[in-house]
Amino acid sequence: MDTSSLELSTQALIAEALRRGVEVEVLDATDNFVALRRDGRTEYVKQATRTSADTYVSALLMENKAVTKHVLAAAGLRTPGGARYDDEATAAGDFARHAGRRLVVKPNATNFGEGVALLGVDAGEVEYRAAVAAAFALDRTVLVEEFVEGREFRFLVIGGATRAVLHRVPANVTGDGMRDIAALVAEKNRDPKRGEGYRKPLEKIRLGEVETAFLAGQGLTSASVPAVGETVYLRRNSNISTGGDSIDFTDTMPAVYRRLAERATAAAGANICGLDMIIPDATDAREDAAYSILELNFNPALHIHDYPAIGENRRVERYVLDEIGFPERRPTKTH
Incomplete structure (x- = not known):
């Protein structure tokens, strides 16, 4: 089967599925849409992590960053402070409220960093208004948040457990x-x-x-x-x-942050989630260590954990297949 035209995450999922004896049919290569079949069961998967494991509403929740922040706050989890705006004029006119602080301006439902602007403490009103306009060009709701100091980590949570952790460098x-x-x-x-x-x-x-x-x-x-x-x-x-570059931190990330990622994913009712967290000191293993959860991501990429710039292949596609009902088959005992 030639899978070279597919996204790398889908390629990895297909390779592991075939290894497990799962029949794979590519339904739409352009859309990375496949059907997986074994033992009379069929599961449809798009882009490696859009599966039946997550409900429609949990996907919508993760895609709406304002709702995500509300859900996380209700669960007692920390997120960046800031404001939500539903019209450009109000947001643009609120420069004085945010001036003098490092800021993140972003669309409410952004992906891949599109429309996200990071503004320094010396950013002027012209720069601020331009960032607001760029964000509103992509969404009808925009968030202006405080910039949280620290390093950013991506936690991949599947089936209630943290399966991989990655530090992303610009x-x-x-x-x-x-x-x-x-x-x-x-x-x-x-x-x-x-x-x-x-x-x-x-x-x-x-x-x-x-x-x-x-x-x-x-x-x-x-x-x-x-x-x-x-x-x-x-x-x-x-x-x-x-x-950006990717550095694997799966084995060195303290358990306290892994548990926080799992709590956040559970609060959203998600089974496959890419969680972005800012951690000032990733060696601080205390229960009250500082952190801030930036967002939860539906349809997280798998390949970044399999092929980091620095680190080992975590083969995270295994957990997706486990979650959707195609576990590794145990060897048949012979007598």
Whole structure:
């Protein structure tokens, strides 16, 4: 079966299904829609993690960030403070309320970091209004939240348990004292792990309008030459979909944060969830350790945990198949 045209997460799911003796039919390759069959049962799966394991309402809940925050707060879990706006004029006119603080402006139902702006304490009203306008261009509801200091981690929770943890680093290059940023990006993009359309473990780094503007904010251009060992970030957001790197933390993440991720997923009634959490100190294993849950994600990518830039393959597709009723078959005993 040729699966090379499918997203990498779907490829991984199919490979594991076939290994378990599950019949696979690709119903729509463009949509990564497959049918899985074994022992008279059929399950339909889209994009590897859109399955019957999650109810329609839990998916809607995870996609609505304002509702997600309400549900998490009711469960006693911490989320960033901020405000919700349902019309652009009100949000744009509220600059004075937020001025002087680091902010995140984002659409209520964003995916892959689209329309998300991170504003520094020195951001002016023009920059703030532009971020609000960009967010409203993608959604009718926009959130303006406080920026929470710390590192961002993705927790993959399947079947009530944390199966993998990943730290995501924004798109970046490291200088060698000779090549400019454009050349360093081109070199990094030659890594066979990088591609486009989620068919490779990592996405290629772009040097588009967003990256150019972020470099300009640091007094840099694509022609700037970083010093030896100097890391230059090209974006604020850490999404793998925008060229970020991934570092596996599954074995080292303290249990307190794993339990928090599981509590949050249970509060949303979700069975397959990608949870994003900010942790100031990931070595702090105390029960009252600081954290903030940014969002819950329906249809989380699997391949980022299977093929991290640094770390081992967690083979998380196994847990999806377990959850939808295609467990590993035990060897038949012979007498």
